[in-house]
Amino acid sequence: xxxxxxxxxxxxxxxxxxxxxxxxxxxxxxxxxxxxxxxxxxxxxxxxxxxxxxxxxxxxxxxxxxxxxxxxxxxxxxxxxxxxxxxxxxxxxxxxxxxxxxxxxxxxxxxxxxxxxxxxxxxxxxxxxxxxxxxxxxxxxxxxxxxxxxxxxxxxxxxxxxxxxxxxxxxxxxxxxxxxxxxxxxxxxxxxxxxxxxxxxxxxxxxxxxxxxxxxxxxxxxxxxxxxxxxxxxxxxxxxxxxxxxxxxxxxxxxxxxxxxxxxxxxxxxxxxxxxxxxxxxxxxxxxxxxxxxxxxxxxxxxxxxxxxxxxxxxxxxxxxxxxxxxxxxxxxxxxxxxxxxxxxxxxxxxxxxxxxxxxxxxxxxxxxxxxxxxxxxxxxxxxxxxxxxxxxxxxxxxxxxxxxxxxxxxxxxxxxxxxxxxxxxxxxxxxxxxxxxxxxxxxxxxxxxxxxxxxxxxxxxxxxxxxxxxxx
Amino acid sequence: xxxxxxxxxxxxxxxxxxxxxxxxxxxxxxxxxxxxxxxxxxxxxxxxxxxxxxxxxxxxxxxxxxxxxxxxxxxxxxxxxxxxxxxxxxxxxxxxxxxxxxxxxxxxxxxxxxxxxxxxxxxxxxxxxxxxxxxxxxxxxxxxxxxxxxxxxxxxxxxxxxxxxxxxxxxxxxxxxxxxxxxxxxxxxxxxxxxxxxxxxxxxxxxxxxxxxxxxxxxxxxxxxxxxxxxxxxxxxxxxxxxxxxxxxxxxxxxxxxxxxxxxxxxxxxxxxxxxxxxxxxxxxxxxxxxxxxxxxxxxxxxxxxxxxxxxxxxxxxxxxxxxxxxxxxxxxxxxxxxxxxxxxxxxxxxxxxxxxxxxxxxxxxxxxxxxxxxxxxxxxxxxxxxxxxxxxxxxxxxxxxxxxxxxxxxxxxxxxxxxxxxxxxxxxxxxxxxxxxxxxxxxxxxxxxxxxxxxxxxxxxxxxxxxxxxxxxxxxxxxxxxxxxxxxxxxxx
Numbered sequence: 001x002x003x004x005x006x007x008x009x010x011x012x013x014x015x016x017x018x019x020x021x022x023x024x025x026x027x028x029x030x031x032x033x034x035x036x037x038x039x040x041x042x043x044x045x046x047x048x049x050x051x052x053x054x055x056x057x058x059x060x061x062x063x064x065x066x067x068x069x070x071x072x073x074x075x076x077x078x079x080x081x082x083x084x085x086x087x088x089x090x091x092x093x094x095x096x097x098x099x100x101x102x103x104x105x106x107x108x109x110x111x112x113x114x115x116x117x118x119x120x121x122x123x124x125x126x127x128x129x130x131x132x133x134x135x136x137x138x139x140x141x142x143x144x145x146x147x148x149x150x151x152x153x154x155x156x157x158x159x160x161x162x163x164x165x166x167x168x169x170x171x172x173x174x175x176x177x178x179x180x181x182x183x184x185x186x187x188x189x190x191x192x193x194x195x196x197x198x199x200x201x202x203x204x205x206x207x208x209x210x211x212x213x214x215x216x217x218x219x220x221x222x223x224x225x226x227x228x229x230x231x232x233x234x235x236x237x238x239x240x241x242x243x244x245x246x247x248x249x250x251x252x253x254x255x256x257x258x259x260x261x262x263x264x265x266x267x268x269x270x271x272x273x274x275x276x277x278x279x280x281x282x283x284x285x286x287x288x289x290x291x292x293x294x295x296x297x298x299x300x301x302x303x304x305x306x307x308x309x310x311x312x313x314x315x316x317x318x319x320x321x322x323x324x325x326x327x328x329x330x331x332x333x334x335x336x337x338x339x340x341x342x343x344x345x346x347x348x349x350x351x352x353x354x355x356x357x358x359x360x361x362x363x364x365x366x367x368x369x370x371x372x373x374x375x376x377x378x379x380x381x382x383x384x385x386x387x388x389x390x391x392x393x394x395x396x397x398x399x400x401x402x403x404x405x406x407x408x409x410x411x412x413x414x415x416x417x418x419x420x421x422x423x424x425x426x427x428x429x430x431x432x433x434x435x436x437x438x439x440x441x442x443x444x445x446x447x448x449x450x451x452x453x454x455x456x457x458x459x460x461x462x463x464x465x466x467x468x469x470x471x472x473x
Numbered sequence: 474x475x476x477x478x479x480x481x482x483x484x485x486x487x488x489x490x491x492x493x494x495x496x497x498x499x500x501x502x503x504x505x506x507x508x509x510x511x512x513x514x515x516x517x518x519x520x521x522x523x524x525x526x527x528x529x530x531x532x533x534x535x536x537x538x539x540x541x542x543x544x545x546x547x548x549x550x551x552x553x554x555x556x557x558x559x560x561x562x563x564x565x566x567x568x569x570x571x572x573x574x575x576x577x578x579x580x581x582x583x584x585x586x587x588x589x590x591x592x593x594x595x596x597x598x599x600x601x602x603x604x605x606x607x608x609x610x611x612x613x614x615x616x617x618x619x620x621x622x623x624x625x626x627x628x629x630x631x632x633x634x635x636x637x638x639x640x641x642x643x644x645x646x647x648x649x650x651x652x653x654x655x656x657x658x659x660x661x662x663x664x665x666x667x668x669x670x671x672x673x674x675x676x677x678x679x680x681x682x683x684x685x686x687x688x689x690x691x692x693x694x695x696x697x698x699x700x701x702x703x704x705x706x707x708x709x710x711x712x713x714x715x716x717x718x719x720x721x722x723x724x725x726x727x728x729x730x731x732x733x734x735x736x737x738x739x740x741x742x743x744x745x746x747x748x749x750x751x752x753x754x755x756x757x758x759x760x761x762x763x764x765x766x767x768x769x770x771x772x773x774x775x776x777x778x779x780x781x782x783x784x785x786x787x788x789x790x791x792x793x794x795x796x797x798x799x800x801x802x803x804x805x806x807x808x809x810x811x812x813x814x815x816x817x818x819x820x821x822x823x824x825x826x827x828x829x830x831x832x833x834x835x836x837x838x839x840x841x842x843x844x845x846x847x848x849x850x851x852x853x854x855x856x857x858x859x860x861x862x863x864x865x866x867x868x869x870x871x872x873x874x875x876x877x878x879x880x881x882x883x884x885x886x887x888x889x890x891x892x893x894x895x896x897x898x899x900x901x902x903x904x905x906x907x908x909x910x911x912x913x914x915x916x917x918x919x920x921x922x923x924x925x926x927x928x929x930x931x932x933x934x935x936x937x938x939x940x941x942x943x944x945x946x947x948x949x950x951x952x953x954x955x956x957x958x959x960x961x962x963x964x965x966x967x
Contacts, residue, residue: 359581373617378613378617379609379610379613379614380610380613380614384613388544388606388650391650391651391654392544392654392657392658395651395654395655395657395658396658396661403651404651407644407647407648407650407651410643410647411640411643411644411647414639414640414643415636415640418620418636418639422624422632422635422636425621425624425625427580427625460540461541462540462541462542462543465541465543466543469543
């Protein structure tokens with residue numbers, strides 16, 4: 001391949017590599033929060049635009065990475081998500097006493113890791129990208145070092161992520177042992193109709209490693225603590241971009257090795273999906289901390305995505321991607337609102353602090369309700385279309401048991417989502433005052449974009465479905 | 474027309490919400506004006522086109538756009554006689570609902586009318602949607618504002634009631650969604666393209682166990698709404714706790730969406746399966762009639778009493794729909810309309826009494842006739858309507874249903890007609906406990922105001938008209954009934 005000819009295809013990644021390095025240099029000369037903030041916004045914007053341009057003529061074959069439409073679609077998704085997360089969090093960091101600028105460096109690095117993860121078509125690149133992502137996350141989670149819970153969450157994540165990486169590595173090694181290849185394409189060819197014990201073991205370990213990143217049951221134990229301990233912008237990142245990268249690469253791996261043809265894989269993923277849906281939703285019922293509630297709800301949402309996963313021979317990849325888009329917007333919205341409502345003292349984590357919010361801050365509460373309705377999958381919102389897409393893919397693949405479980409869980413889910421809503425609409429008096437949102441601010445703009453996107457995807461999704469259909473396998 | 478009504482209602486709702494900051498009274502007026510505008514447009518449409526409407530057996534006012542082509546989902550709405558009738562009922566009760574809340578709702582007025590108008594918009598959508606995805610869409614749109622209506626402006630136990638209402642309907646609605654997906658999938662397997670269009674799905678006709686399962690998905694959503702006896706549990710709570718207009722709309726309109734759904738979707742989609750299920754369904758209907766009546770009799774909460782009468786009356790709908798003959802179907806439609814009016818009126822009466830006495834407890838009332846003879850007279854009339862006195866709409870309805878179902882099953886019909894006797898008992902008890910007997914407290918309360926008199930007067934005119942001259946209603950829905958029965962005759966062998 002000729003670098004000078006294909007520079008356009010590589011630009012998004014080059015920007016994500018160069019931008020944070022340059023920012024480090026700039027920080028070492030002079031710190032300025034506003035500058036770093038604008039710089040990062042611009043970085044994400046440029047990445048999204050160049051990826052959109054590159055999507056038109058994707059690069060066919062390079063070793064290790066596949067720069068196809070799928071990769072570019074996910075890169076656009078990640079950089080837009082990063083853009084929105086950064087947009088909401090300016091004042092959040094202004095209110096903190098810690099150094100602010102390195103947050104942006106780490107955030108772009110982690111996004112690079114996630115995008116490269118989706119692009120991986122080889123176990124080597126998969127592992128390298130995953131480490132770029134994880135190492136940035138260790139620092140990000142413990143970023144607010146005066147917050148004890150943050151430090152605890154950081155350590156917890158470090159230990160568990162390192163362990164899951166080693167599982168993953170061992171799994172890769174087992175598969176290499178049997179097939180002698182790290183490349184997904186060659187691997188697919190060398191797998192027979194029956195999987196040997198080594199390969200099965202390898203896949204099991206890979207599922208465990210990936211399951212940790214996706215926080216699906218039974219690999220979900222870290223989720224609530226890390227969600228609660230990390231600062232909301234970082235939580236938002238973990239919930240979306242970090243998981244999205246893993247979903248992307250798993251879709252690529254699963255569809256290139258035709259994993260859905262092996263009953264053992266299908267059964268184990270089905271069990272994980274069912275377990276995640278139930279665990280997430282049932283444990284969320286009892287939460288009074290909004291961040292933990294969202295953590296458990298994200299476990300169940302990943303369970304829904306896994307249902308789409310098993311429908312890959314139908315249009316499951318598209319359904320999973322669409323669901324992911326809806327989940328991204330909604331989750332960023334939810335954590336964005338928590339970020340906006342944070343002040344010097346901390347974040348409003350307890351549900352009680354949201355009591356009667358609708359009557360005091362109708363706009364913000366209306367946005368939050370919209371987000372919650374989308375999480376619950378109520379029509380007019382992106383979440384409903386996502387669920388519908390997953391269900392129709394699942395129905396096409398004949399996964400009626402999983403769909404029944406999905407329906408049962410949607411009903412359980414509605415219960416705790418409604419609890420958030422009724423709290424906001426509660427007519428009881430609440431002395432606690434939450435900070436105001438200035439409409440003409442980055443956060444205001446971000447919320448507007450998110451709210452419009454939720455409704456747009458919920459009412460007129462055909463454009464984005466078209467784009468997804470063209471860019472998935 | 475349809476779009477005009479729905480968008481006027483939605484826009485009116487938004488406007489009422491936004492303007493309530495400046496003036497709370499303004500939102501009431503906006504809500505009323507937007508409903509009156511819709512009604513005027515509707516009347517104009519009806520008067521200019523009534524010959525076409527009565528003559529045609531097809532769809533009127535069809536609107537068809539592609540919406541999400543990847544799933545074969547289109548924005549397809551149309552009306553036939555049944556939809557037309559139900560929209561008329563919706564607008565009528567909608568206006569009364571706004572008038573009934575005029576004084577009752579003093580807090581958060583703007584958001585209240587927003588919810589009220591959006592429920593009505595959702596209901597009109599349900600009655601006109603011909604794409605099943607769109608239908609489900611509207612099905613849920615009417616649900617959320619209702620949740621808020623009960624949860625925010627309801628009585629003492631409102632949160633519990635709102636949750637219960639939402640969870641029951643949501644759970645059953647999602648099962649219906651699965652069935653809708655199943656229907657779409659079978660259509661895809663048969664023809665190679667996706668569609669959720671009503672007309673397309675009519676050709677699917679799934680058979681055997683699959684048909685039965687898919688039918689249950691639809692049926693469960695509708696019989697929870699209707700409600701039919703083991704699934705009626707949400708109703709007494711929701712009706713009792715909702716504000717007056719909320720109960721009016723719940724009883725008058727939301728329950729009718731269940732009946733509408735069975736007639737429009739369940740029977741034509743699954744004639745064979747519904748024929749198999751019919752005996753059980755009729756038994757459930759009969760149980761509902763008796764059970765609702767017995768429970769209504771034993772309530773001490775006035776509003777709960779009226780709520781249980783709904784369970785009893787809706788049993789007739791279930792009984793009639795699964796009798797599959799013309800008489801019964803005419804009766805079902807009559808029951809949908811006249812129950813909407815009579816029970817709506819009873820809920821309004823309860824609301825008026827509650828506004829004055831601040832209690833719904835039957836044991837505290839009594840002897841109110843002396844104080845409020847006008848309310849008493851109206852109460853007497855609607856208690857009579859509820860027990861099925863000839864000359865009022867409900868009599869025609871119940872008589873038609875029973876004579877229709879008699880042809881289908883003599884035993885079940887005989888049992889069900891005991892319900893009429895029980896109906897007499899609870900209706901008279903209601904009237905006697907509230908208005909007659911000795912006074913337990915020294916009530917000093919005022920009689921009907923002009924606004925209330927207008928509301929009740931229009932309801933009285935409607936119920937008497939239905940009782941004396943029901944033919945227009947029957948004529949207008951005749952094509953729909955014929956269509957359903959033809960579909961039945963074509964596929965199911967008796």
